Amino acid sequence: MIRRPPRSTPKPSSAASDVYKRQADVAALRALPCDAFGADADDFYRVGCFLRRYAADERPFMKWHVDGNAFTANVALSEGHAGGELVAAYGGRCRAVPRRLGAAPPHRGGLCHGVAPLTAGLRYSLILFFHSKTSLEERMRRGSS
Numbered sequence: 158m159i160r161r162p163p164r165s166t167p168k169p170s171s172a173a174s175d176v177y178k179r180q181a182d183v184a185a186l187r188a189l190p191c192d193a194f195g196a197d198a199d200d201f202y203r204v205g206c207f208l209r210r211y212a213a214d215e216r217p218f219m220k221w222h223v224d225g226n227a228f229t230a231n232v233a234l235s236e237g238h239a240g241g242e243l244v245a246a247y248g249g250r251c252r253a254v255p256r257r258l259g260a261a262p263p264h265r266g267g268l269c270h271g272v273a274p275l276t277a278g279l280r281y282s283l284i285l286f287f288h289s290k291t292s293l294e295e296r297m298r299r300g301s302s
Contacts, residue, residue: 189263190228190287201227203288208234211241211272211280219272221246227289229268230261231282238278245270261285 186204190196205226211217218241231243233256243254246269254262254270261283264270272280 186230186285187287189230189261189285193263194228194265196228196287196289200289200291201287202290203286205286205288207284209282209284211238211275211282213240213275213277217241217276218274221269221271223269224266224286226266226286227291228263228287229266230263230285230287231256232261232285233258234281234283235279238280239276240273241275241278241280242273243270244273263287 187198187201190201191198209219211219231254236258243256244251245254245264246252253273254264256262266286
């Protein structure tokens with residue numbers, strides 16, 4: 158179960174202002190792949206995000222795939238589940254990718270990765286897709302937009 162974080166002020170406030178106070182700093186989000194890979198923040202024309210929920214009886218895993226964007230960050234929103242590791246193929250091996258609660262380790266969109274089967278509990282992740290102007294232009298030149 159995802160629990161609502163505590164209020165940022167001791168006095169009650171409207172739900173809208175509470176959400177506003179918790180909005181992520183977009184500049185900080187855009188800096189994730191810049192800090193990790195030396196990418197140019199001005200190259201990103203869009204950052205998309207969505208929540209992903211895994212359960213042993215519902216969506217226990219994610220098959221191997223590559224993302225169609227320049228960079229991806231996978232934020233761990235839960236812990237205490239069994240299995241469900243983020244796995245990736247790099248360095249000639251299949252490896253589990255360490256994830257700390259709340260951390261957002263970025264990877265290149267072309268990295269082959271997936272989620273190992275979850276055997277118990279629930280796993281929640283926030284996925285961020287960083288779309289690059291450069292990669293969009295390259296795809297359009299190749300005719301595969």
